[in-house]
Amino acid sequence: MDLQDNALLERMQLLDDKTAFDELYHRYWQPLYMAAYARLQNEADAKDCLQEVFVALWQKRKEIVIREKLDAYLFISLKYRVLNHIRHHHNYQKHLDIFADFPLPFLPSADARLSLSEMQELIADTIAGMPGKMKEVYLLSRRDGLSVQETATRLGISQQTVKNQLTTALKRLKDRLRSYK
Numbered sequence: 421m422d423l424q425d426n427a428l429l430e431r432m433q434l435l436d437d438k439t440a441f442d443e444l445y446h447r448y449w450q451p452l453y454m455a456a457y458a459r460l461q462n463e464a465d466a467k468d469c470l471q472e473v474f475v476a477l478w479q480k481r482k483e484i485v486i487r488e489k490l491d492a493y494l495f496i497s498l499k500y501r502v503l504n505h506i507r508h509h510h511n512y513q514k515h516l517d518i519f520a521d522f523p524l525p526f527l528p529s530a531d532a533r534l535s536l537s538e539m540q541e542l543i544a545d546t547i548a549g550m551p552g553k554m555k556e557v558y559l560l561s562r563r564d565g566l567s568v569q570e571t572a573t574r575l576g577i578s579q580q581t582v583k584n585q586l587t588t589a590l591k592r593l594k595d596r597l598r599s600y601k
Contacts, residue, residue, distance in 0.1 A: 423443070425447075425491065429481075429486065432481050433482060441477070441478055449470065456469045456498055459502050459506075460502060468505070469498060469501040507565060508563055543593065550592065553585060554589050556575065557571055568586075
């Protein structure tokens with residue numbers, strides 16, 4: 421297709437034209453990937469961010485209003501995806517680091533601590549075993565860094581429910597860590 425970006429976008433929006441979307445994807449995939457990789461220095465993370473941009477473009481094609489050029493819109497979308505990825509990764513890593521230094525007094529040796537990989541696996545298993553809403557609240561709060569109010573708004577539940585779910589989730593994690601031998 422030799423259509424301009426705005427014509428492809430219009431076909432995608434009005435006609436649900438998958439071919440127009442594919443053309444835009446092929447036009448912008450490489451420069452967007454290079455921009456994401458330059459910031460993240462990780463192929464998988466860069467591809468994930470890029471995929472999120474294009475998935476959002478397709479899913480929100482009917483609502484999107486692009487006043488400037490499509491390439492500017494895509495690069496700005498990517499910028500925010502990359503920044504969110506960095507923020508979420510940092511919060512998650514900070515959370516893991518806190519637990520990695522968590523001493524387990526019941527072990528015979530004062531130096532005995534769980535290795536980081538064991539701790540990550542234990543935390544991941546515990547989170548995976550949480551009931552759906554509790555897990556969702558915990559991940560939005562701890563992994564995504566949302567406040568209690570933001571979490572409540574996103575999930576359509578009360579702030580008190582968010583606090584209760586977080587308290588229970590953290591208690592489960594602490595109990596699991598204490599019982600781990």
